[in-house]
Amino acid sequence: GESVGLHLPTLSVQEGDNSIINCAYSNSASDYFIWYKQESGKGPQFIIDIRSNMDKRQGQRVTVLLNKTVKHLSLQIAATQPGDSAVYFCAENKEGNKLVFGAGTILRVKS
Amino acid sequence: DAGVIQSPRHEVTEMGQEVTLRCKPISGHDYLFWYRQTMMRGLELLIYFNNNVPIDDSGMPEDRFSAKMPNASFSTLKIQPSEPRDSAVYFCASSRRGGYTFGSGTRLTVV
Numbered sequence: 001g002e003s004v005g006l007h008l009p010t011l012s013v014q015e016g017d018n019s020i021i022n023c024a025y026s027n028s029a030s031d032y033f034i035w036y037k038q039e040s041g042k043g044p045q046f047i048i049d050i051r052s053n054m055d056k057r058q059g060q061r062v063t064v065l066l067n068k069t070v071k072h073l074s075l076q077i078a079a080t081q082p083g084d085s086a087v088y089f090c091a092e093n094k095e096g097n098k099l100v101f102g103a104g105t106i107l108r109v110k111s
Numbered sequence: 112d113a114g115v116i117q118s119p120r121h122e123v124t125e126m127g128q129e130v131t132l133r134c135k136p137i138s139g140h141d142y143l144f145w146y147r148q149t150m151m152r153g154l155e156l157l158i159y160f161n162n163n164v165p166i167d168d169s170g171m172p173e174d175r176f177s178a179k180m181p182n183a184s185f186s187t188l189k190i191q192p193s194e195p196r197d198s199a200v201y202f203c204a205s206s207r208r209g210g211y212t213f214g215s216g217t218r219l220t221v222v
Contacts, residue, residue: 032209043115043202043213044154089154091211097142098167099204099211101154 008087010106019077021105023090028071032093035064035075038104039086047075047088077107085109115214117203123220129191132217135184136205144211145178145188146202154202160186193221 013019025033031052036044050057050064050073057064063076073090087104094100116135124130136143144159158168163180171178175194180186190197198220204213 034209034211036213043204043215046210046212049209093209095167097161097206098156098159099144099206100156101146103153 008104008106010108012108012110013080015082015109015111016079019075019080019084019107019109021075021077021088021107023073023075023102023105025071025073025090025092025102027092027094028068030092030094033064033066033073034091034093034099035062035073036089036091036101037084037086038089044089044101080107080109082109082111115203115205115212117201117214117217119217120215121218121220123222124193126194126221127192128221129189130193130197130219130221132188132201132203132219134186134188134203134214136186136203137207137212138184140205140207140212141183142206142211143180143186144204144206145186146204146213147199148202148216149199157188190219193219195221197221 034049035047037047038044048059048062048064050066055066061078065074089101089104091099091101118133141162145157146154148154157170158178160180178188200216200218202213202216204211
């Protein structure tokens with residue numbers, strides 16, 4: 001039978017290229033945002049976070065950009081590798097310490 | 112640091128049976144979260160605790176679900192009676208001043 005579920009957007013990139021994954025958040029009062037990576041059969045793994053008083057933060061091969069005006073968050077991965085293939089989630093900290101996740105984006109890296 | 116530890120990793124049970132999922136948070140973390148992940152609804156926050164006290168249980172789907180945190184190093188999520196639609200992966204996460212860390216999850220199948 002036909003499977004029903006969330007239709008996650010998929011980003012396919014060539015190994016070595018840069019990847020940009022986007023996320024829109026809902027609450028203008030959210031003050032803390034996190035990107036997670038989830039590989040098959042595993043729990044979400046922290047990648048990078050950013051607070052609302054910043055608009056950019058860099059880590060190793062990853063950069064997060066925050067645009068509060070349009071409530072948009074992006075994750076940039078430089079020189080994407082096959083091991084980066086996973087589902088990526090943005091999460092926002094709402095109402096105190098409550099972390100709420102977006103639907104996720106599938107990243108597929110072609111060798 | 113062993114991270115967030117969940118047990119069991121897999122659970123298969125018959126409809127109507129009681130199911131108990133267990134979580135040991137990271138030592139020193141004062142927040143604990145229970146999430147459920149399904150294809151239909153993604154990652155949903157069920158309940159979270161601060162210093163062993165339930166703060167927000169608005170995500171708990173029904174009275175069949177209950178969660179406890181008797182001390183800082185242990186929490187349980189109980190489903191009684193279980194139904195096939197409870198089949199999902201259940202994650203526990205803990206945090207201190209942000210920095211949420213997830214366990215590997217319990218895959219629950221109710222037949």
